[in-house]
Amino acid sequence: MTAKFFEQLSSNLNDLLKNSDEYNVIIEVGQGTNNQAFKAHSIILNSRCLYFKDKLDAITYNNNNVKIIKQPNVSIEVQYTYNGTASLETVNASVIFELLIASSEFGLEELIKHIQLFLLENNSSWLRLNFSRVYQASFKNNNLKDLQQLCANIIAKHPNIIFDSDEFLTLSENILIFILKLDDLQMDEGNIWDYIIKWGIAQNPSLPPDLDKWSDEHFLTLKNSLQNCLPLIRYFQISGEDIFDKIRPYQKLLEPALWADIMLKFMAPNRNITITSHVLPPRINLPTTLPSRDSISIAESNKASELRKSGEAYLNMGKYNESLVDLTKSLDIEPNNAFALKSRGVVYYKMKEYDKSLADLDKSLEIEPDDAFALRCRGETYYWMDKFEESFADLNKSLEIEPNSALTLTNRGNTYRMMDKYEESLSDLNKSLEIEPNNAFALRFRGNTYLLMNRYEESLADLNKSLEIEPNNTFVLADRGETYRMMERYEESLADLNISLEIEPNNAWALNQRKLTINKLEK
Structure with missing residues (x-):
């Protein structure tokens, strides 16, 4: 029996990549500040x-006897090439899908299989919500058989998702043929014929729009375009009326023997007539199920999209009631649209209806669990509900997906502050301000953190800068007022607190700080 020690081998090769011993290839990944260089062999x-082999064969060594390859984003592929491992658990579904496409280009069959199964098992909702992108990519590459099967199942049950789409007329022939071969395609055969004719005409825009003006040459042009599609139509499953209304005007596309057989069947449907043409079996009727997102009509889908966009526009304008109305109508049509749920969750958050915000964001994240924006929004919602541990968990996960999000770093820094973890708060806020130096919120929160740490000069510097950006922010004015009070600069403290209370007269915290300042002045 042969012993296999692959784990140690994988570890050793991984160390070789990390340590860069005797490398002769540099793979530059990413651009700008996100650039990463792998020293490889x-x-x-x-x-x-094979992809890397072809690349390297086409590149000459530089003066240092090193070949340099520049690729947009192949970090995981490079690591897999060395150690045979790939960790996808914390990666966004969209990034995983792009990784799959790249792996297919690289011909990494083992990794392709693994990523497909991972997406199907862990991100099926994302695949359905991004169906157009998925099916177009999967049919371009025969390596993606598992995704092709998923797409085939969806198309078979809900063919209008393709046939009524804006992309149908530009569909590649190989995808159209794949669809026509589906024995369980749930569409009337006469309607399939209509769509095939439309597709064929679209490939030949010079054909006259008036069929009565077509010559034999025009029919031959269309026949040539449809030569691989026409044999896949189940002609003998088409109704007599559709034969007369739909097929007859285009009979010149068919072979004479086939048209003769169709006419015999049409004229004597109940007779036992010998058909010489090849007869495809009838398509299989699938049992009906409750309507799903995929089964809504294109018109309904477009309406939902319009309402969602309108709702988002109102949200950006601060018109939350109008936004809520449109987003709710959109969700009445597409109740599982993660984007609309996320947007409505933000509206509820802005309206301080945190329980409703949480419900929408929860549902959105059930559909797309790796949505960094939704995670951040839910983290903010938890924060205002004083659920700091839950807030912290969501913000952590969001930052695992988007580690350089200044806003998420600011929010986590603020959450750390509320949890009395001031050093951790400063670390996040410092990083946020490295990314966005003029982030007024981050400056305010860092100023407040410094205040809580009794580092008043640093607090004052941050609050001053925050007020240069947002001079009428009542909270920052109140914070600076408190900082001045702690520095025993009572006149300046009172001035800031007065301005803060002019803007927001019922700010209980500012009222209390002003009372404390006045007490100091009266002594």
Whole structure:
């Protein structure tokens, strides 16, 4: 029996990549500040990946006897090439899908299979919500058989998602043929014929719009375009009326023997007539199910999209009631649209209806669990509900997906502050301000954190800068008023607190700070 020690081998090769011993290839990944360079070895790349082999064969060594490859984003592929592992648990579904496309291009069959199964098992909702993108990519590459099967199942049950789409007329022939071959395609055969004719005409825009003006040459042009599609129509499952109304005007597209057989069947449907043409079996009727997102009509889907966009526009304008109305109408049509749920969750958050916000964001994240924006929004909602641990968990996960989000770093820094973890708060806020130096909120929260740490000069510097950006922010004015009070600069403290209370007269915290300041002045 042969012993296999792949785990140690994987670890050793991974160390080789990390330590860069005797490398002769540099793979530059990403751009700008996100640039990363892998120092690799041509012998490993050549043996593990045909794509890298072809790349390296086309590149000459530089003066340092090193070949340089520049790729947009192949970090996981490079690591997989060395250690045979791939960790996808914390990666956004959209990024995983792009990784799948890249792996397919690289010909990494083992990784392709793994990523497809991971998406199907963990991100099926995302695949359905991004169906157009998924099916177009999957049919371009025969390596993506599992995704092709998912798409086939959806198209078979809900063919209008393709046939009524804006993309149908530009659909590639191989995808159209794949669809026509589906034995369980749930569409009337006469309607399938209509769509095929429309598609064929769209491939030949020079054909006259008036069929009565077509010559034999025009019919031959269309026949040539449809030569691979016409044999896939189940002609003998088409009703007599559709034969007369739909097929007859285009009979010149069909072989004479086939048209003769169709006419015999049409004229004597109950007779036992010998048909010489090849007869495809009838399509299988699937049992009906409750309507799903995929089964809504294109018109309904477009209406939902318009309402969603309108709701988002109102949200951006601060018209929350109008936004709520349109987003709710959109969700009445598409109740599982993660984007609309997320947007309505934000509206409820803005309206301080935190329980409703939480309900929508929960549902949105059930559909797209790796949505960094939704996670951040839910984290903010938890924060205002004083659920700091839950807030912290969501913000952590959001930052795992988007580690350089200044806003999420600011929010987590603020959450740390509320949890009395001031050093951690400063760390996040410092990083946020490195990314966005003029972030007034981050400056305010860092100023407040410094205040709580009794670092008054630093607090004052941040609050001053925050007020340069937002001079009428009542909270920052109140914070600076308190900072001045702690520095025993009572006149300046009172001035800030007075301005803060002019803007928001019922701010209980500012009222209390002013009372404390006045007491100091009266002594």
